[in-house]
Structures are given as structure tokens and as C-alpha cells.
Amino acid sequence: xxHRNARLTVHGRRLLIQRVCSGRPVAHVAAEMGISRxxxxxxxxxxxxxxxxxxxxxxxxxRTTPHRTAPGTEAAVCGLRQAxxxxxxxxxxxxxxxxxxxxxxxxxxxxxxxxxxxxxxGEPVRRYERSRPGELVHVDIKKLGNxxxxxxxxxxxxxxxxQNRQNTTDLRKSCKPVIGYSYIHSAVDDHSRLAYSEVLADxxxxxxxGFWQRAHAFFTGHGVTVERVLxxxxxxxxxxxxxxxxxxxxxxxxxxxxxxxxxNGKVERFNRTxxxxxxxxxxxxxxxxxxxxxxxxxxxxxxxxxxxxxxxKPPISRVNNPAGQYI
Numbered sequence: 163x164x165h166r167n168a169r170l171t172v173h174g175r176r177l178l179i180q181r182v183c184s185g186r187p188v189a190h191v192a193a194e195m196g197i198s199r200x201x202x203x204x205x206x207x208x209x210x211x212x213x214x215x216x217x218x219x220x221x222x223x224x225r226t227t228p229h230r231t232a233p234g235t236e237a238a239v240c241g242l243r244q245a246x247x248x249x250x251x252x253x254x255x256x257x258x259x260x261x262x263x264x265x266x267x268x269x270x271x272x273x274x275x276x277x278x279x280x281x282x283x284g285e286p287v288r289r290y291e292r293s294r295p296g297e298l299v300h301v302d303i304k305k306l307g308n309x310x311x312x313x314x315x316x317x318x319x320x321x322x323x324x325q326n327r328q329n330t331t332d333l334r335k336s337c338k339p340v341i342g343y344s345y346i347h348s349a350v351d352d353h354s355r356l357a358y359s360e361v362l363a364d365x366x367x368x369x370x371x372g373f374w375q376r377a378h379a380f381f382t383g384h385g386v387t388v389e390r391v392l393x394x395x396x397x398x399x400x401x402x403x404x405x406x407x408x409x410x411x412x413x414x415x416x417x418x419x420x421x422x423x424x425x426n427g428k429v430e431r432f433n434r435t436x437x438x439x440x441x442x443x444x445x446x447x448x449x450x451x452x453x454x455x456x457x458x459x460x461x462x463x464x465x466x467x468x469x470x471x472x473x474x475k476p477p478i479s480r481v482n483n484p485a486g487q488y489i
Contacts, residue, residue, distance in 0.1 A: 169197050175205050175217040182206055231267060235259070239267045244284030247276060280424065291353060291471075295481055296386040298352040298416075300429035301374065301393045303365050306441055308341040309449045317445040344449065345369075346436060346456075349377040350429045351386060354480035355469055357432055359460060361453045370398040371407045378411060384481050390414045394426055435463070 170178065174195065181191045182202075192202035208216035231239075235257065242253050250264035257264075268274040272286055279286060292298045310330040315323025333340040347370065348359040358380045362369050374391070381388055391408055393399040395417055408415045418425040440459040446452040468474040 169195065170201075170205070172217050172219075175209075176214075178202060178205055179209050179217070231259075231263060236267050236271070239264055240271050240273060243268055243273045244279065247279075247281075247284070293353065295351055295354045295356070296381065296388045298390045298392055299377075299381070299388050300350045300352060300426050300432075301377075301391055301399075302348055302426060302429040302433060303370075303396065303398075304346040304348065304433040304436060305365075306344050306346060306437075308344055309446050309452055310341055311448045313445060313447045317447075344453070346433075346441075347373040347377075348429055348432055348436070349374070349381075349391075350432045351381065351477070352392075352428055354386075355428065355432075355472065355477040356381070356384065356386065356464055356481060357460060357477065359436065359456060361456060365396065365398050367398045367401040367403050371404055374404070374407065378413075384478075386481060388413050390416055392416045392418065392426055394418055394423065395420055439463075 178191060178195060181194075182188055188202050188206060189199050192199045195202075205217065238257055239253055239259070242248050242256065248256075250261040250268065253259070253264045254261040265274060272278065310323070310326040312318065312326035312329070313323065314326070317323070318326070327339040327341055331339050331341055333342070344361050345363065345365045346359055346361055347365075348357060350357045358377045360373055360376065362373060378388060388411075391413055393415070398404060399415075399417065405415045423430055436459075440456060441452065443455075446455070463477070465476055465478050467476055469477060472480060
């Protein structure tokens, strides 16, 4: 393989062949070009055998590896990794192999990172992406505890936080104030990762239907025609009314297999981003303040925040006709 100090590039090798073919001695040409006679003869032989393609670099990988670990041993390493989730330092003593050898085996089979494995089955995670916006939209709900007016105990301490809870609500359970929860309904396009979210009071079927109607209008406004919606098996999504609301717009409703949230992984990962970059980003003094900050986060996420799955570009870059593109 060529390197930064290589004397010959492909162009240089062609010059070498031209000079040799003109009748000049190989030794003289090699001296002019600052290479050894053996190197010059090597490129001449390759050109004679393969023609112009023979002047390009080849892989430095050996054709045979006689000392490579036996296939049966590699299978045993992979089996321990997938079944027991062990690392190289623990697999090595079990099979009598150096940890470095185990690590190379795991890397060769794509098992060196546990994050790349499906935890229940131990199989490598299968990633997919739809080919166009709107072909599949993931929908899910994230439950967050409400923030009392003035801030919760994590922000202002136990004493003040408990006082804020007492002053915020009249609801009581076992003599303790009940702040309740907020439900963040989210929809994420599989291809573009364009996202829409709302903070709502519950996760009932009529609430979920209303959210989807507004989310559908959001995607339509960005030129995205929704074809399928994928949800989990929550009660609001299992209701006939929710499916009928989708069918009325010509949308197919799909539900994931029970106990397999990985299938809906794109919106599950978006829920984690919501927590890290919005819900728990900074101390909020009230639930209304946190809710008001959601709009700015969504705009930043869709239009400015780089996405690793999109080669560092924001989701709006994959939308067919984002607002204002042709103005």
C-alpha cells in the first residue's frame, strides 16, 4: 500500500513503464526515479501480467493466515460473548486464550461492543432505515413527573421543595401532596428523524388521537406524506378509535411485537434525547416553564442540531420540501 513517503504514485509507475518500453535499461530508469531496481522490476512484471490495473495499489492483507485461531475456538468465543455477555478478560481464561486474541476475534465478528448487541438474544443489532420521508413514523409516549411551582427538591432542596409541593396542589394521597405527571407524546419520521412532540395531561385514546391529528398536520406541512405509523401496545394505541383515525387518512397502523421496544427504537432514542437536552437540561422553576421550553428544543432539533445517523446534518435536510426552501 502507498504511504506519505512513497516515491511512486500510479502516475509515476506509468512513467516508469513508458521509459522502460522506450528501450532504456531498467536500472537507469530506477536510478532516475529514486527507487531500487527490484522495485522497478516489480512494477514492470505486474504491468506485463495485468496491464494498467496492475499499477494500482493492492491490499497488504496476506492471502493465507496459517496461525489464525481455529474456527471452532472462534465460535466458542462468540458463544460466550452472546450467551453470557462476557468481556475478553473473562473469556480468555475460560478458553485459555490471551485477552488480546479474544478482542480481535470479537472485533472480527462485530461483537466487540455490547452496545451493538441485543441484550435479550445476544444477536448483533439489526439497524434499518426507510428509504423516503413518511414511509414510517414512530409514535410513543414518555411519562415525566410534574415540577411544583418554585422548583422541585432536586433544585431547591428537600425543605423548600416539599413546601413548593404543598403550595402547588390541593390533591392529597396519604396526607402527601400529589403533583402528578406530564405525558410527552412524540412522533418521529423514520427516514428524516423529523420530530414533533406535545406535553399533554394523559395518555388516553382521545388524547392520543388528537395528538396524532396535529402531528399529521405538522408532517403534511413539511411536505411529508405519512404512509404507516408504528406504535407500541399501549392501551390508547390498541383502541379501535385510534386505528380508525389513521385509516381515515389512508395510513396503516402497525404495532410492535410485545416486549420488543427495540422495534420502535428511533422514537425511544428520541425520548432519551428529550430527557437529556430538554427535560433535565437545566433547573426549571415550574412545569409551565419546562413545557414552554419544548418548542425551542424542537426547532433546534429539527433545523440545527446535527444528527449522527444523518452524517452530521439536521433532520430538515432530508425533508423533500422544507418550508421556505424555494423562496
